[in-house]
Amino acid sequence: MDIIISNMSSIPIYEQIKQAIKDAILNDELKEEEMLPSVRNLANDLKISFLTVKKAYDELENEGYIRTIQGKGSFVSPKNIELIREENIKEIERHIEKIAELSKISNISEDEIIELFKLIINGEV
Amino acid sequence: MNNIKGLIKKDLYNLSSYKMTVLVLVAFIALFGSFSEDSIQFIPIAISAAIGMIMLSTFNYDESSKSEHYILSLPTNKREVIKSKYILIILGNIIGSIIGVIITILAAYIVAFIKKSGIPQIDYGLIFTYALGGFFGVSLIEAIQIPSIYKWGAEKGRIQMFILIFILVMLIMGIVYIAGNITFNIDLAFLENLFGKYGVLLEVLMICLMYFISYKVSNKIYKNKE
Amino acid sequence: MENNIILKKVSKEYKDFKLNDISFNVPKGSVVGLIGENGVGKTTTIKAILNIISSQGTIIVLGKDNKKYEQEIKQEIGVVLDDSFLSDYIDIKKIDSIMKDFYKNWDSKKYFNYIKKFKLPKDKMINDFSTGMKMKLKIITAISHNPKILILDEPTSGLDPVVRNEILDIFREFIAEDEERSILMSTHITSDLEHISDYIVFIDNGHIIFNLPTEELLENYGIVKCKKEEFEKIKKEDYIKYKKEKYQYEILVNDRFKFKKIYPINTIDRASIEDIMLFYIKGENK
Numbered sequence: 001m002d003i004i005i006s007n008m009s010s011i012p013i014y015e016q017i018k019q020a021i022k023d024a025i026l027n028d029e030l031k032e033e034e035m036l037p038s039v040r041n042l043a044n045d046l047k048i049s050f051l052t053v054k055k056a057y058d059e060l061e062n063e064g065y066i067r068t069i070q071g072k073g074s075f076v077s078p079k080n081i082e083l084i085r086e087e088n089i090k091e092i093e094r095h096i097e098k099i100a101e102l103s104k105i106s107n108i109s110e111d112e113i114i115e116l117f118k119l120i121i122n123g124e125v
Numbered sequence: 126m127n128n129i130k131g132l133i134k135k136d137l138y139n140l141s142s143y144k145m146t147v148l149v150l151v152a153f154i155a156l157f158g159s160f161s162e163d164s165i166q167f168i169p170i171a172i173s174a175a176i177g178m179i180m181l182s183t184f185n186y187d188e189s190s191k192s193e194h195y196i197l198s199l200p201t202n203k204r205e206v207i208k209s210k211y212i213l214i215i216l217g218n219i220i221g222s223i224i225g226v227i228i229t230i231l232a233a234y235i236v237a238f239i240k241k242s243g244i245p246q247i248d249y250g251l252i253f254t255y256a257l258g259g260f261f262g263v264s265l266i267e268a269i270q271i272p273s274i275y276k277w278g279a280e281k282g283r284i285q286m287f288i289l290i291f292i293l294v295m296l297i298m299g300i301v302y303i304a305g306n307i308t309f310n311i312d313l314a315f316l317e318n319l320f321g322k323y324g325v326l327l328e329v330l331m332i333c334l335m336y337f338i339s340y341k342v343s344n345k346i347y348k349n350k351e
Numbered sequence: 352m353e354n355n356i357i358l359k360k361v362s363k364e365y366k367d368f369k370l371n372d373i374s375f376n377v378p379k380g381s382v383v384g385l386i387g388e389n390g391v392g393k394t395t396t397i398k399a400i401l402n403i404i405s406s407q408g409t410i411i412v413l414g415k416d417n418k419k420y421e422q423e424i425k426q427e428i429g430v431v432l433d434d435s436f437l438s439d440y441i442d443i444k445k446i447d448s449i450m451k452d453f454y455k456n457w458d459s460k461k462y463f464n465y466i467k468k469f470k471l472p473k474d475k476m477i478n479d480f481s482t483g484m485k486m487k488l489k490i491i492t493a494i495s496h497n498p499k500i501l502i503l504d505e506p507t508s509g510l511d512p513v514v515r516n517e518i519l520d521i522f523r524e525f526i527a528e529d530e531e532r533s534i535l536m537s538t539h540i541t542s543d544l545e546h547i548s549d550y551i552v553f554i555d556n557g558h559i560i561f562n563l564p565t566e567e568l569l570e571n572y573g574i575v576k577c578k579k580e581e582f583e584k585i586k587k588e589d590y591i592k593y594k595k596e597k598y599q600y601e602i603l604v605n606d607r608f609k610f611k612k613i614y615p616i617n618t619i620d621r622a623s624i625e626d627i628m629l630f631y632i633k634g635e636n637k
Contacts, residue, residue, distance in 0.1 A: 007621070012570045040380070040530060044523040047546040049565045050380070131452030135438055138449075142440040142476070186440060195435040197403045198502075199453045200425035351404050 001029050005046060013048060017056040025065055025076055026084060036066060036074040128201040132209035135196075139186040140179065150175055151228070159232040166255050168232060169225035173259030176221025180214045181270055181286070184279040203347050207275075211340055214267055222260045226252055257328055264332045266290065268339035275346045352414045354378050355500050355533040361399055361408035370395050370406070371558040377500070380530045382522070384548035384565070385537035386628060392557045393537035394433065397504050400535075401430065413499060426455055429493030433505040436489055439478045443471060446492060454496035462495035469517070483514040490518060494525055501525060503536040507543055515540070519547050541624035545569060551624065553631065560631055565624075572627055573607025576600070576618040585614060592634030603630040 003020040005013055024030040036042075039057060043050035057074055060066045064083055068074045103113055140147075154175065158168035187193060196206060229252050237245035269289060274282040356377035363370040370392045377383045385393045399406040402421050410417040412424045437446060443466055451457045466473065469487050477485060486506065493501060501522070507515045526532050538544060544551060544565065551568060553560040575590070582593065582600040589610060594601040603626075604610045607619050622630075 010621075014566070014570075040527050044527050047519075047523075049382075049547075049549040051549050051564050052566045052570075055566070127452040131449045134445075134449050134452065135441070138441045138445045139438055186438065190437070190439040191435045192438055193435065194398065194403050195430070195432050195437060198401045198425065198428075198430040198432065200422045201453065202422060 003042075003046065005048070014052050014056040014059070017042075017046075017053060018060055021056070021060060022065060022087065025079070026087070030076050032076055032078045034076045036076065038073055128199075128205050129209045129212065132196070132201070132206060133213050135192075136183040136186070136209070136213050139183060139190075147175075147179060151224070155228050155232055158229070159236050165229055165232050165236065166251065168229040169222065169252060169256040170259035170262070172225035172228060173218065173221050173256070173263045176217055176224070177263035177267055180217040180221075181267060181274075181282075183210070183213065184271075184274045184282065188279040204344060207340065207343050207347060210271065211336065211343075214271070215336060218260055218263055218267070221263075222256045225259065226256050229256075257325065261328050261332055264335055266293075268335040271339055272342040272346055275343050275350065352379075354411075355413060355531075356400060356535060357409075357411040358396070358400070359409040359411075361396065361406050361410060363395055363399060363404065363406045368392070368395075369557045370399070373408070373554070373559060375552050375559065375562045377533045377535050378550075379533055380526070381549040382526060382534040382536065382547050384541075384544035384551045385535065385554065386539065386541055386544065386551060386624065387554035388632065389539060392554050394504055396554070397432075397502055397535070397537060400502065401425075401428070426496075427499040429496065429498035429501045431486075431489045431493050431501075431503045431506050433508065436477070436485075437492075440476055442476055443473050443488070446488075450492065450496065457496045459495075461497075462491060465491040465495065482509050483511070486510060487514075487518065487521075490521055494521070499529075499532055501532070501534045501536075503534065505538055506536060507538060507540055515543060519543060522547060541628060545624055553628065555632060568624060568627060569621065571606050571608070572622040573604050573610065573619045574622050574626060574630075575602040575604055575607075575610065575614075575616055576620075577602070577616050581614075581616055587637040589613065590637070592630045592636065594630065594634050601630075603627065603634060 001020070001024045003017060005016050007013075009016065021030070021036070030036070036057070037045070039050050039053045043053045046053070057066065057068065061068055061074070063086075064080060065077055066074050067077050099113060102108070103110075151172065154168060154171045158164050158171065187196075197203070230247060233245040233247050237243060266286065266289060270282060270286050273285055277285070354376040358376070359374050361370065361373040368390070373392070373396055375383075385396065387393050395404065398404045400410055400412065400417060402410075402417055412420075413427055415424055417424060437449065441449075447457075447459050447462055450462075451459065466488075469484075469491070471484055471488055471491075472480070477488065480488065486509075490503075490506060493503075506522075507518055510518070522534055522536075526534060536544070536548070548565045550562065551565050552562045576599050579600060582602065585602065589604065591603045591605055593603070603622065604619075607621070610616075611619055
């Protein structure tokens with residue numbers, strides 16, 4: 001598993017960790033039931049605070065990607081089609097936010113955007 | 126008790142970095158004192174004084190290493206720190222006096238050998254008296270010095286010690302001078318008798334008392350210092 | 352007992368300096384960094400915890416009062432002080448011999464293993480060590496009795512980046528070995544803390560300015576750069592301090608995400624611990 005953190009990115013570090021782990025799970029780099037590094041060990045290796053790693057792990061658990069057993073560690077949960085779908089929806093949301101931002105700056109109307117969207121989607125098909 | 130052992134070890138290790146100097150000093154005293162039969166008597170006093178100064182120098186090592194705060198961060202306390210110093214210094218003085226006696230006897234034999242005057246006549250009583258006297262003198266100075274060092278630090282203490290020795294020497298010379306010029310109405314025989322019988326006991330008692338008072342005062346000073 | 356060290360309203364008065372109502376905790380499993388300019392009270396706080404100086408207030412270490420159970424507690428603490436160590440005239444073997452007498456849990460094997468690992472000279476006097484070697488020795492001495500807590504006063508000052516990194520690695524290893532352990536570390540090299548501390552306590556002029564998770568400081572705090580007109584439109588509750596520079600205004604905010612949503616200013620950067628410290632000390636109030 002690679003976890004590459006950028007300090008310059010405006011994405012919070014715990015988010016970057018979450019994303020890296022999610023990617024690894026979705027790519028099968030991390031198998032089901034495989035044990036993740038302990039919070040403290042991962043924090044040490046990435047040279048960051050354990051609270052940051054803990055936040056990432058906690059959210060991953062809330063979102064159903066991993067399971068934490070007290071005293072033992074954190075393990076990858078069995079893959080879930082629902083989860084993957086949710087993940088993709090979230091990424092689409094992010095893209096839409098960016099689109100909204102750009103349209104605000106250059107005064108592009110909602111209709112224009114929907115037009116563009118239809119064109120591209122239909123082009124793909 | 127292990128803590129005290131550790132503290133004393135620390136001081137001994139500090140001193141051992143100068144063991145060559147100490148040996149040279151002792152050899153020098155032995156040599157110097159061997160010049161004549163009269164000067165031999167002063168060897169025990171000189172050695173006691175030298176050992177005494179060396180013992181006090183452990184405070185200087187501590188001060189220049191700035192070890193005080195670190196030592197207080199170890200699982201010990203101020204009382205143990207002071208105790209270890211007194212134990213070290215008193216033991217050092219005792220050993221110093223014993224060495225002084227041994228060297229004096231050796232020196233007497235060497236002088237006799239050089240002068241080819243046969244087996245020397247050693248007044249053991251006299252040597253013992255001088256050794257005890259040296260011990261007393263050094264103990265007096267140290268009993269005053271140690272609390273002063275706790276109060277004002279080792280560097281200032283050094284200057285103070287020289288002033289103290291100077292005053293004491295002046296005092297003794299003064300008393301001797303006055304005593305030589307005034308006739309006492311006191312029964313000298315009684316005094317001589319008293320000193321003869323109980324002199325040693327008195328001296329030992331006084332040494333114990335001096336160290337005891339000094340220890341209590343040091344504790345009070347150090348406890349309130351920051 | 353979740354906290355290894357608890358300070359409650361710790362105060363100390365000197366002639367020209369006062370430590371005022373210092374309260375913070377050092378939780379188990381965490382590294383707490385103590386920052387502030389030189390002479391503001393970091394070392395005083397540490398010496399108060401160790402009872403090297405007297406103080407008012409309450410200090411609880413490992414569940415016990417630090418004055419009543421001083422010697423017992425100190426068996427479990429490893430200490431590195433900035434300018435004070437055992438002696439200048441001893442060597443590595445002698446330190447081992449002395450520490451055995453003080454610490455019940457002194458581990459000679461571990462001590463010499465570390466000495467070997469860091470290639471420290473076994474027969475030189477400490478006086479002849481370089482600054483980096485001396486600091487490594489102090490740290491090795493502090494961890495070789497397997498303490499529960501490390502208390503460090505400026506453990507990386509005066510050292511080059513390579514050595515500093517080696518030392519931070521030693522600390523990380525220390526805290527990973529046992530999740531009950533904590534480190535309290537005072538430093539003015541704030542960039543070191545960014546890579547190891549979990550909480551940062553900022554002391555200025557004898558009192559605490561903030562006590563926050565490192566993550567929050569590095570993640571949520573930000574520096575906004577803008578023109579005068581833009582600055583004047585910003586509400587006072589949305590920023591902490593500001594600086595009027597030659598070509599711009601610089602503003603410290605504690606939630607850059609929220610700020611970005613409210614104000615149409617694009618130049619918002621993350622803040623480093625050093626930036627934050629400088630803003631608090633040199634920045635202007637609202």
